[in-house]
Amino acid sequence: MRTIYMDNAATTFPKPEAVYQAVDFFNRHMGGNPGRGSSKATLQAGSILMDCRDALADFFNIADSSHIAFTLNITEAINIAIKGFLRPGDHVISSSMEHNSVARPLHVINQHNGVEWTTVPCAGDGTLDPEDLRRAIQPNTRMICMLHASNLTGTLMPVEEVGAIAREHDLLFVLDTAQTAGVLPIDVEKQSIDVLTFTGHKGLLGPQGTGGIYLRPGLNINPLKQGGTGSLSEYLEHPAFMPDLLESGTQNTPGIAGLLAGLNFIKEQGIDRIRSHEQHLCDKIIKGLKEIPGVTVYGPVESIKRTAVVSFNIHEMDCGEVSTQLDYKYGVVTRSGLHCTPLAHRTIGTFESGSCRLSPGYFNSIEDADIVIEAVHEIASSR
Ligand SMILES: Cc1ncc(COP(=O)(O)O)c(C=O)c1O
Structure with a gap:
């Protein structure tokens, strides 16, 4: 019996052949830990991270690729955004279609960190009226955090309208693109996205264990983690610049090599x-x-x-x-x-x-x- 894989919303399968090859090639023939010293292997590994960052910037119309940090998945990226920006007394708005990757961190900071949280109800088919969201804005609202498309119904959210509302009210717009990156055009400028979170293993066709976060330049975030970055090693203080600010510890370079191959495949296909x-x-x-x-x-x-x-x-x-x-x-x-x-x-x-x-x-x-x-x-x- 032939297998028909129809669970691409969980993770895409199969991956393009070039993705398997890129992961294998890195593991077998390159090695190297990006940013850790200046051996040829290290520099080669570093250039994979840089090339992938550039490809992602091109993909999402991001002007400065150094403002993209890699993460393990989108769940980590969303946690970084929610816990890194929101403070006691702040108010955050989401929709009633959120995945637990948004809803659970919001629940935690709502229950334990004094952050107010409003969930704007969507219709029975999952659609959101942006005017309902506008009406939920309060004087202490700091952030709108929501998904681009539902993983349950596929329903697309009115991202451009919500981005414009966020701009108008000077709110941070954090977007969960788990279900759309790689299948729908995403443009941080056109859609007024301040913080773009993405996962590598779904529509971007990369391996599991890849993802990332883009921060609009000028935003101040508290990192969730501190550690080795290969930069400013003489200081105990963690670097304050992107991407090192949000990239502590060794990155998933083989996975990122695969993600780069996935991005190239999407570009070739269109x-x-x-x-x-x-x-x-x-x-x-x-x-x-x-x-x-x-x-x-x-x-x-x-x-x-x-x-x-x-x-x-x-x-x-x-x-x-x-x-x-x-x-x-x-x-x-x-x-x-x-x-x-x-x-x-x-x-x-x-x-x-x-x-x-x-x-x-x-x-x-x-x-x-x-x-x-x-x-x-x-x-x-x-x-
Ligand atoms: C809308 C949405 N957000 C977040 C996630 C979490 O993705 P990941 O497990 O890659 O962090 C998913 C996964 O299905 C999703 O569909």
């Missing part, structure tokens, strides 16, 4: 082509599932309003059972349950049931979509 293929798959799956009796599909109907993430349930069937049948009987890999986003499940009304999620990627074919629709049809008919 982000519009990737988006258009994923939208096509998404349209087909939504239409196919909606025609099956007993199947409920969540999120906006039009694929233009969402990423290629399709959550659904089959009436009176446990979502875990559906996911297991898809995997074991049909070779289709999905995710089921609460998808690390209880807030979003409450918003769309699936907190009790969870959902089964199909997330096709660039390497899926139209034939894959047909097989998946037929598989769900058979499972639904056998109830």
